[in-house]
Amino acid sequence: MEFIEAKNKYIQTWGALGSQWGINKTMAQIHALLMISTEPMSIEEIMDELQISRGNASMNIRALIDWGIVFKESKSGERKEFFTAEKDLDKLAITIAKERSKREIKPALRILQEVSNIEINNSKNQKQFKEQTEKLYDFVLKTDNIIEKMTQYKENWLSKLIVKIIK
Amino acid sequence: MEFIEAKNKYIQTWGALGSQWGINKTMAQIHALLMISTEPMSIEEIMDELQISRGNASMNIRALIDWGIVFKESKSGERKEFFTAEKDLDKLAITIAKERSKREIKPALRILQEVSNIEINNSKNQKQFKEQTEKLYDFVLKTDNIIEKMTQYKENWLSKLIVKIIK
DNA sequence: TTAAAGTTTCAGAAATAATTGAAACTTTAT
DNA sequence: ATAAAGTTTCAATTATTTCTGAAACTTTAA
Structure with a gap:
């Protein structure tokens, strides 16, 4: 396999994995590209390599x-x-995990707590609801x-972590 | 808050979280609904509760x-x-993690291994590529x-896991 | 001060993903 | 054997997300 081919494959793969996990494709690809770059890249170079528009590049870099x-750098x-x-x-x-926790998990937790705290009558359905949402809250927490x-x-x-898990 | 309101909020939240993590909204909502149901539900009941079409319900249940x-059950x-x-x-x-590993991580690993194994010349760029993709492969593995x-x-x-991590 | 170079924004276009609904198919009961 | 009830499929539609490109804005240097 050629270097160029390998590079493209790598960028495509990383982009696809990104979309499967809720990160947009271009964003993942830009990151992938910067990961293997020895030098800081300009927006033009990124546009050019990935064949994307200025607007798209700019928004995703931001x-x-x-x-x-990703960090700005002034040569x-x-x-x-x-x-x-x-x-x-x-x-x-770690950075990604922290951000996703802040943006997605914490807000969901708030709502789970809220709905699991409702006053219920003693119908089977309402008991089950409370029980399951409480469990879910605990689990996510x-x-x-x-x-x-x-x-x-x-x-x-x-x-x-691996060491801790294995022993 | 009313039970009905709480239930809707819970289903919406779970659906939204699903989409943010690469699982389609309806799929997540159906699962959320079944999680709090005391009885097995028919496709009609699911359609009715979530206000979705038969086709959509059927495809996502499958x-x-x-x-x-989710399991089929015959009353x-x-x-x-x-x-x-x-x-x-x-x-x-665990089931979700296993499936996603099988469907997404393992195929990505194969490609990372493939691209990190290319023959390179000794240019800075190609060295960096090999180094980073190898690291990525190790990390994902x-x-x-x-x-x-x-x-x-x-x-x-x-x-x-928590116990192990804390100590 | 001004104009060229660089950068950002955002409304509309394009691409992608999800959903519908009706037709095809399967099962069951008579 | 057949028709009613139940179930699945998939082409077409709809919704959502992403991307483009031109216009607006900012910075720099002469």
Whole structure:
């Protein structure tokens, strides 16, 4: 396989995986591209490599910066802005996990708590509802707590986790 | 809050969370509905509760069955088919994790391995490509291994995991 | 101050994904 | 054997998400 072919395959794969997990394709592809770039890239270079429009590139770069996994960089002497990606995968995963917790899990938790706290009569249906939503709340809360704990390790948490699980 | 209102809110929330994580909204909603149902439900009841078409209900129920988190049930005396959901959240999470590993992570791994194994010249770019895709492969593989390990606990793995992480 | 270069925004277009509904198919009971 | 009831399928429609590209805005340097 050619380098170019491998590179394209890698970017496509990462983009597809992104969409399957709720991250938009272009966003994932831009990140993938920056991950394997040795130098910070300009918006033009990104547009060119991925064959996407300026608007699309700009919006998704901004989103990646909001997520905290891509950084602006100013090359001295150049007026243009350049971008680099977080390349440390442990850090990357933690940042994504934290953000998704904040944006998606925490709001869902709030609602689960709210609905599981309703006053019920003693009908079978309402009892079951309360019981299941309480369980769901507990479960999601535990999951979120795990994410929080992971976050504290920072260095090599994945390897540490494996060791802990195995023993 | 009314029971009906709480129920709708719960179903909407679960559906939204589903879409954010790559599971289609209706699929997540049907599962949410079955989770709080005390009795197996027929396709008509599901259509009626969620206000969706027969085709949509049927396709998504079938998908849930394929995933292994909803089961067909035949009530004795009734010809119609009824459906129940896996209500144990530990089992549910494990089943979903296993399926997603099989459907999405494993194929991605194959490609990462493939592209990280290309012959490279000694240009900076190609070296960086190989290095990063190898790291990515290792990382995704480790993640997948964790999922596999989890799977083996079955009972109360989430609680067990928390204990292990904390100490 | 101004105009060229660089950057961002956003309404409309395009692509993708989900849903409908009616037709085809299957099962059951007579 | 047949027709009513139940179930599944899938082409066409609808909804949602993403992307484009041109216009507006900002920065820089002469």
